[in-house]
Amino acid sequence: MSFNCIGNLLRLTTFGESHGPCIGGILDGFPANIQLDLNTIQTALDQRKPGGESVSPRKEEDKIQILSGVEDSITTGAPIAFSINNTNAKKTAYNDLKSTVRPGHANATYHAKYGHFSQSGGGRASARETAVRVAAGAICAQLFKTPIEFLAWVDSVGPYKSQIKIDTITHDMITRESLFCPDSDIVGDIKDYLSHLQKEGDSCGGNIRFLIRNAPMGLGEPIYQKMEAYLAYAMMSIPASKGFEIGSGFNASQLLGSEHNDIVKNQFGQTQFNYAGGILGGITNGDPIYGRVGFKPTSSIKKPQNTYTFEGDKVKIEHGKAHRHDPCVAIRAVPIVKAMCQIVLADLYLCQMVRTGQSHHVSSADVS
Numbered sequence: 001m002s003f004n005c006i007g008n009l010l011r012l013t014t015f016g017e018s019h020g021p022c023i024g025g026i027l028d029g030f031p032a033n034i035q036l037d038l039n040t041i042q043t044a045l046d047q048r049k050p051g052g053e054s055v056s057p058r059k060e061e062d063k064i065q066i067l068s069g070v071e072d073s074i075t076t077g078a079p080i081a082f083s084i085n086n087t088n089a090k091k092t093a094y095n096d097l098k099s100t101v102r103p104g105h106a107n108a109t110y111h112a113k114y115g116h117f118s119q120s121g122g123g124r125a126s127a128r129e130t131a132v133r134v135a136a137g138a139i140c141a142q143l144f145k146t147p148i149e150f151l152a153w154v155d156s157v158g159p160y161k162s163q164i165k166i167d168t169i170t171h172d173m174i175t176r177e178s179l180f181c182p183d184s185d186i187v188g189d190i191k192d193y194l195s196h197l198q199k200e201g202d203s204c205g206g207n208i209r210f211l212i213r214n215a216p217m218g219l220g221e222p223i224y225q226k227m228e229a230y231l232a233y234a235m236m237s238i239p240a241s242k243g244f245e246i247g248s249g250f251n252a253s254q255l256l257g258s259e260h261n262d263i264v265k266n267q268f269g270q271t272q273f274n275y276a277g278g279i280l281g282g283i284t285n286g287d288p289i290y291g292r293v294g295f296k297p298t299s300s301i302k303k304p305q306n307t308y309t310f311e312g313d314k315v316k317i318e319h320g321k322a323h324r325h326d327p328c329v330a331i332r333a334v335p336i337v338k339a340m341c342q343i344v345l346a347d348l349y350l351c352q353m354v355r356t357g358q359s360h361h362v363s364s365a366d367v368s
Contacts, residue, residue, distance in 0.1 A: 004124075006233075006234065006237070006343065007029070007343070007347045008221075008225065008347050008348075008350075008351055009029050009347060009350040009351055009354065010027070010028075010029040010030060010140065010343070010346055010347040010350050011027070011028045011029050011347075012025055012026070012027050012028075012132075012133070012136045012343060013025060013026045013028070014129055014132040014133070015132075016083075016086075016128075016129065016132070017123040017124055017126070017128070018086070018123060018126030018127075018128035018129070019086065019123075020086060021085065021086060022083045022084060022085045022086055023083070023084050023086065023128060023129060023131060023132050024067075024081070024082055024083035024084060024132060025081070025082060025132040025133075025135065025136055026079050026080070026081045027069070027079065027080040027081075027082075027136050027139060027140075028079040028080075029350070030069065030075055030077075030079075030080055030139065030140075030143070031075065031077065031143065031350075032075055032076055032077030033074060033075065033077075034074070034075040034142060034143060035073060035074055035142075036070060036073050036074070036075060036139065036142055037073070037142065038064075038066070038073060040138055040141075040142065041064055041135055041138040041139060042063070042064060043138075044134050044135065044137065044138035044335055044338075044339070045062040045063075045064060045084070045131060045134055045135055045138075046062070047134075047175075047180075047334070047335045048062070048130065048131055048134045048332060048335040048336065049061070049062040049131070059087075059088045060086065060087060060088050060131075061085075061087060062084055062131055063084065063085070064082050064083075064084055064135050065082060065083050065084070065085075066080065066081070066082045067081040067082055067083060068080065068081045069081060080139065082132075082135060084131055084132065084135070086128070097317070099309045099310050099311065100307060100308075100309055100310075100315060100317055101307050101308050101309070101310065102299070102300075102307070102317065103299065103305045103307055103317065104296075104299025104300075105125070105299050105300070106125040107125075108310075110123070110125065111310065125239065126239070127238075127239040127240070127329065127332070127336075129239075130238065130239065130333075130336045130339075133336055133339045133340065133343065134335050134336060134338075134339045136339065136343055137150075137335075137338065137339025137340065137341070137342035137343050138339070138342070140342045140343050140345075140346035140347075141342040141346070143346045143349065143350075144346075144349065146214065146216075147214065148212060148213070148214050148215055148216075148345065149171075149211075149212070149213040149214055150210075150211075150212055150338050150341050150342050150345075151169060151170075151171060151174060151210065151211040151212075151213075151338065152174075152180075152208055152209065152210040152211075152334045152335070152337040152338035152341070153169065153173075153174040153180050153181060153182050153208070153209055153334060154179055154180045154181040154190075154206060154207075154208060154330065154331060154334060155206075155207040155208060155209040155292060156206055156207045157179075157181075157190045157193065157194070157204060157206040157328050157330065157331070158190075158193055158197075158204035158205070158206065158328070159193075160186045160189050160190050160193065161186070161207075162181060162182065162183035162186060163183060163185070163186075164182050164183045166209065166211060166290055167288075169182055169211060170182075174334075179191070179331055180331065180334040194327045194328060197327040197328075198327050200303070201301055201302025201303045201319075202297075202301050202302075202303055202327075203297040203298035203299075203300075203301050203325070203326070203327050203328060203329075204297050204298075204327065204328050205242075205294065205295050205296050205297045205328070205330060206294075206295055206328050206329075206330025206331065206333075207292055207293065207294050207295070207330065208292065208293045208295065208330055208333050208334055208337045209290065209291070209292050209293075210289075210290065210291055210292075210293070210337050210338065210341050211288055211289070211290045212278070212288060212289040212290070212341055212345065213288050215278065215284050215286070215288075215289050215345060216284065216286075216349065216352070217268060217283075217284055217285060217286040218283060218284060218352055219283065219284040219345065219348045219349060219351075219352055220279065220281075220282045220283040220284055220348060221282075221348065221351055222281065222282045222283070223282070225282075225348070225351075226279070226281075226282025226283070227279045227282055227283065227284055227289070227344075227348065228246040228277070228279050228282065228291075229282065230344050230347075230348065231244075231246065231289075231291065231340070231341070231344055232244045232246070234340040234341075234343065234344050235291075235293045235337065235340055237340075238293070238295075238333060238336050238337070238340065239329075240295045240296050240298070240299075240329045240330075240333070241293055241294065241295055241296075241333075242294050242295065242296045243292075243293065243294030244291065244292070244293055244294070245291055245292050246276075246277040246279060246289075246290075246291040247274070247275055247276045247277025247278070247279070247290065247291065248260065248275040248276075248277070249277075249291070249292065252275065260275050262274065262275050262276065268285065268286055269285045269286075270285055270286050270287050271285075271287060274287045274288060274290075277289055277290050277291055278290065289341075293333070293337055295328075295329055295330040295333055296329075297328070297329075298325055298326050298327065298328065298329045300319055300325040301319065301325070302318065302319050303318075304316050304317070304318050305317050305318075
């Protein structure tokens, strides 16, 4: 199995399965002599881990163990290798599904591609792998000399959509609720809705917004590593993601050119309304970068569904009580979306440093 990595100069490779002994990653190309706050990494993992309110009841501590590339919290320039143990794996919970094509899952496509598939919990296709991305993102976010603010939050769950303006969002507004939704007016409705879905054995989808403030100008590598193209590639690699937009996104198709051509504020090309989402020609212009990622409903539901066995027999599938799933995977995607922003920006930041011959220890004002 190839293509388990992402990145150009800063490259993350992940390994492990959802019900194996551990998952982990190797972050190669991270500069030396960067002071890392290890508590920040663990905090990010704690936000993603299962076992909380309105999410999968699987209990995992997700404690990171750094194996190489860091000494006394200082990066050495060597590959940063780390692992996260799976302490609550339950392979036997999937014994009744070994020969069944699971609706909405990847076991049939993995079987078609490799001739076999992981019979417990989705294997590499499982969102369990994303814990590695969250840890790597928290490391990457500590690369920048000038602080860059990375935010991600629940914009909608099922029929409930936040009405909070994007430019007013703060970290505290997002983290005050376990649902990562800054709109307190709909949090109660969302919780009730998810509780109803859990009782019904069903699930729903949701949208996650992201916002990057204080990103340096000049990041992005045309033509095929444009900032928005790289972000789209990263976001669409997240399990269950089904849609991506940047800036005004699909709404731009409804506007006139005279409406969407933003009012230029200065000689650097920054704009009044930021319809472009902080990116012009694939390169950051200093405005905040923002976008949205859409996630499908959780595929594992307890409602009976018609399907086939791999031998071609019609069967009815039912996920029993032993199966542990989220009523809405979008909620736990919040720290993952944030992490992918951090990984992408750090990689393109280093690409720009090489292009301009600068040290990685520069401020956003130094990058042009």
